[in-house]
Amino acid sequence: MEIxxxxxxxxxxxxxxxxxxxxxxxxGAEDEWTLQENRNSFARILFRPRILIDxxxxxxxxxxxxxxxxxxxxxxxxxxxxxxxxxxxxxxxxASTGPGIQFFQIRFFxxxxxxxxxVVEQLVRRAERAGFKAIVLTGDAPRLGRRESxxxxxxxxxPNLALKNFEGLDHGKIDEANDSGLASYAGGQIDRTLSWKDxxxxxxxxxxxxxxxxxxxxxxxxxxxxxxxxxxxxxxPVRLVVKATQGRVPVFLDGGVRxxxxxxxxxxxxxxxxxxxxxxxxxxxxEGEAGVRKVLQMLRDEFELTMALSGCRSLSEITRNHIIxxxxxxxxxxxxxxxxxxxxxxxxGAEDQWTLQENRNAFARILFRPRILIDxxxxxxxxxxxxxxxxxPIMVAPTAMQKxxxxxxxxxxxxxxxxxxxxxxxxxxxxxxxxxxASTGPGIRFFxxxxxxxxxVVEQLVRRAERAGFKAIALTVDTPRLGRRESxxxxxxxxxPNLTLKNFEGLDLGKMDEANDSGLASYVAGQIDRTLSWKDxxxxxxxxxxxxxxxxxxxxxxxxxxxxxxxxxxxxxxHGARQLxxxxxxxxxxxxVVKATQGRIPVFLDGGVRxxxxxxxxxxxxxxxxxxxxxxxxxxxxEGEAGVRKVLQMLRDEFELTMALSGCRSLKEITRNHIxTEWDTPRPPHPSARL
Ligand code: FNR
Numbered sequence: 001m002e003i004x005x006x007x008x009x010x011x012x013x014x015x016x017x018x019x020x021x022x023x024x025x026x027x028g029a030e031d032e033w034t035l036q037e038n039r040n041s042f043a044r045i046l047f048r049p050r051i052l053i054d055x056x057x058x059x060x061x062x063x064x065x066x067x068x069x070x071x072x073x074x075x076x077x078x079x080x081x082x083x084x085x086x087x088x089x090x091x092x093x094x095a096s097t098g099p100g101i102q103f104f105q106i107r108f109f110x111x112x113x114x115x116x117x118x119v120v121e122q123l124v125r126r127a128e129r130a131g132f133k134a135i136v137l138t139g140d141a142p143r144l145g146r147r148e149s150x151x152x153x154x155x156x157x158x159p160n161l162a163l164k165n166f167e168g169l170d171h172g173k174i175d176e177a178n179d180s181g182l183a184s185y186a187g188g189q190i191d192r193t194l195s196w197k198d199x200x201x202x203x204x205x206x207x208x209x210x211x212x213x214x215x216x217x218x219x220x221x222x223x224x225x226x227x228x229x230x231x232x233x234x235x236x237p238v239r240l241v242v243k244a245t246q247g248r249v250p251v252f253l254d255g256g257v258r259x260x261x262x263x264x265x266x267x268x269x270x271x272x273x274x275x276x277x278x279x280x281x282x283x284x285x286x287e288g289e290a291g292v293r294k295v296l297q298m299l300r301d302e303f304e305l306t307m308a309l310s311g312c313r314s315l316s317e318i319t320r321n322h323i324i325x326x327x328x329x330x331x332x333x334x335x336x337x338x339x340x341x342x343x344x345x346x347x348x349g350a351e352d353q354w355t356l357q358e359n360r361n362a363f364a365r366i367l368f369r370p371r372i373l374i375d376x377x378x379x380x381x382x383x384x385x386x387x388x389x390x391x392x393p394i395m396v397a398p399t400a401m402q403k404x405x406x407x408x409x410x411x412x413x414x415x416x417x418x419x420x421x422x423x424x425x426x427x428x429x430x431x432x433x434x435x436x437x438a439s440t441g442p443g444i445r446f447f448x449x450x451x452x453x454x455x456x457v458v459e460q461l462v463r464r465a466e467r468a469g470f471k472a473i474a475l476t477v478d479t480p481r482l483g484r485r486e487s488x489x490x491x492x493x494x495x496x497p498n499l500t501l502k503n504f505e506g507l508d509l510g511k512m513d514e515a516n517d518s519g520l521a522s523y524v525a526g527q528i529d530r531t532l533s534w535k536d537x538x539x540x541x542x543x544x545x546x547x548x549x550x551x552x553x554x555x556x557x558x559x560x561x562x563x564x565x566x567x568x569x570x571x572x573x574x575h576g577a578r579q580l581x582x583x584x585x586x587x588x589x590x591x592x593v594v595k596a597t598q599g600r601i602p603v604f605l606d607g608g609v610r611x612x613x614x615x616x617x618x619x620x621x622x623x624x625x626x627x628x629x630x631x632x633x634x635x636x637x638x639e640g641e642a643g644v645r646k647v648l649q650m651l652r653d654e655f656e657l658t659m660a661l662s663g664c665r666s667l668k669e670i671t672r673n674h675i676x677t678e679w680d681t682p683r684p685p686h687p688s689a690r691l
Pocket of ligand 1: 345346398399606607629633
């Protein structure tokens with residue numbers, strides 16, 4: 001079998017090595033959640049490649065702690081090796097370029113601090129004498145983690161091997177033990193009192209720069225710098241740590257790097273370089289030195305290709321904007337790209353924007369009650385909405401005038417939603433008509449309706465939507481007048497002259513004139529029917545066969561009336577906090593509405609959904625699905641159709657992970673018991689509280 005990527009060496013190593021040895025290299029602590037998460041977190045970062053840049057020459061060289069690590073071709077990888085304290089070759093042997101390691105030009109020495117500080121001092125001096133260039137102080141192993149396979153296997157060093165750095169020092173033996181031999185050894189030798197002051201002590205015994213390895217928080221990064229660290233090696237949250245260091249020392253990443261794309265992502269998040277661990281031991285087991293060379297070469301090639309396909313010719317050209325890790329980040333990009341008037345229109349809410357913030361904040365106050373030890377290897381997110389099967393309960397809300405965000409506007413959104421196997425809702429105020437959107441190809445689409453004073457216009461429009469294959473009407477009921485959106489008033493918002501409200505073209509209703517305040521508010525005042533009431537829900541049923549979703553219900557009272565009025569479903573919505581300010585967050589109002597409908601019609605939610613965890617919370621509170629509004633326009637502004645696809649993909653991935661980590665394999669397994677809210681019955685006080 002031809003090896004085509006780094007990961008494939010693991011299977012070969014597994015076959016070749018004794019179980020005890022393979023398990024030692026491969027396994028992680030306890031449930032190995034973090035072991036998997038190290039890989040999974042890379043998969044949740046997506047690219048934003050730049051195109052049409054001459055990438056015929058790619059320079060991957062860099063300077064680490066002043067050492068020039070050049071990536072020469074062929075025989076020598078020209079990079080840095082960190083030698084473990086617990087090696088089966090001594091620092092002197094490695095310095096004499098023992099077999100299998102001579103192609104690492106520059107070596108750092110990883111230090112375990114022993115209780116016997118004399119031993120440590122000697123070892124550091126020996127490393128310095130042997131030409132090592134830096135000390136890597138392991139900060140996260142005052143005790144050994146519970147590596148359960150090592151315990152089961154009674155792991156110990158095979159008798160023909162020794163911890164060579166400690167030979168003759170009477171510290172070199174890993175004896176057989178009742179559990180993991182290594183854990184016992186570490187328990188006996190490693191100094192559990194190790195603390196930040198020892199970083200300073202180390203500086204008194206060596207001139208080598210000191211990298212602190214195992215930092216996971218910004219707090220510790222700041223302390224490391226104060227303590228004189230020359231650099232930091234983190235496992236996963238590279239973002240937090242990079243921010244905290246403020247560029248004062250380099251930050252490196254290790255943990256889960258298996259692809260050139262992973263390397264790129266780490267650098268885009270601010271890392272100065274990455275280290276690989278397991279790929280080296282697995283390839284060594286499989287093919288010795290040749291295997292390790294191949295691993296480095298494969299990662300190098302993959303990384304080079306990633307740079308080229310991202311439009312980066314040197315490491316300094318890799319930026320944070322080349323990747324995206326969550327839905328919210330599109331907002332910042334959209335803000336940069338869009339004219340202020342347009343960005344403000346999309347982003348803002350009514351008046352004090354209290355509800356706008358609350359739509360997000362309320363999600364944060366709902367916590368999980370995850371169920372564990374359930375086989376979640378298969379997760380089914382599919383669902384049926386009004387009889388239509390879709391791939392996930394995440395749908396696209398109607399947002400007006402999308403061509404202000406991107407020239408392809410609603411066309412791009414329609415295609416992205418279809419590709420994701422989900423529903424798009426088209427706004428009445430779209431800059432593409434119902435017919436134009438239908439022409440983008442197959443897809444399940446709903447039409448959002450604003451009721452105009454001129455009911456002939458409404459009737460025509462509903463008929464056109466039905467003819468164009470739209471499957472349901474989302475009747476917006478929260479907008480008899482437009483909310484006070486103060487940035488629109490300040491900006492004198494109006495539709496750019498090259499665009500029109502396409503559904504009303506030729507009807508003499510397509511124009512939004514400039515006004516003294518918000519052009520949209522004036523337009524609404526002129527056209528929208530303020531007399532709209534429940535009887536119109538019944539009237540609508542006389543002019544169309546499409547089911548009607550009532551969008552904008554916030555109370556149980558109105559939910560009950562909606563059921564009586566013949567609604568096919570309810571969308572709990574506060575119009576993205578753009579209408580009445582100081583209404584509750586939709587996620588706070590959801591349960592009341594769900595209870596009032598008594599399961600007779602499905603309830604949906606929109607407002608502030610930005611994470612897969614938010615989707616889960618809404619479903620746990622009884623929603624049949626959710627809609628997203630702003631994430632679509634922001635990603636559309638940033639990257640057009642590709643951006644909207646990514647947003648839907650990211651939410652899908654996050655939601656799938658949330659289901660898995662909550663122990664739910666299908667939507668119907670998501671229950672109210674999987675979350676806890678602030679309005680859940682408080683537990684009786686603890687007896688001691690009464691004293
Ligand atoms: C909207 N919304 C909206 N609703 C509607 O019924 N018809 C419309 O034309 C629009 N237009 C619109 C434009 C923009 C820019 C925004 C942000 C919102 C409201 C929308 O359907 C949905 O209720 C919210 O956007 C959901 O909240 P999030 O996801 O934006 O927080």
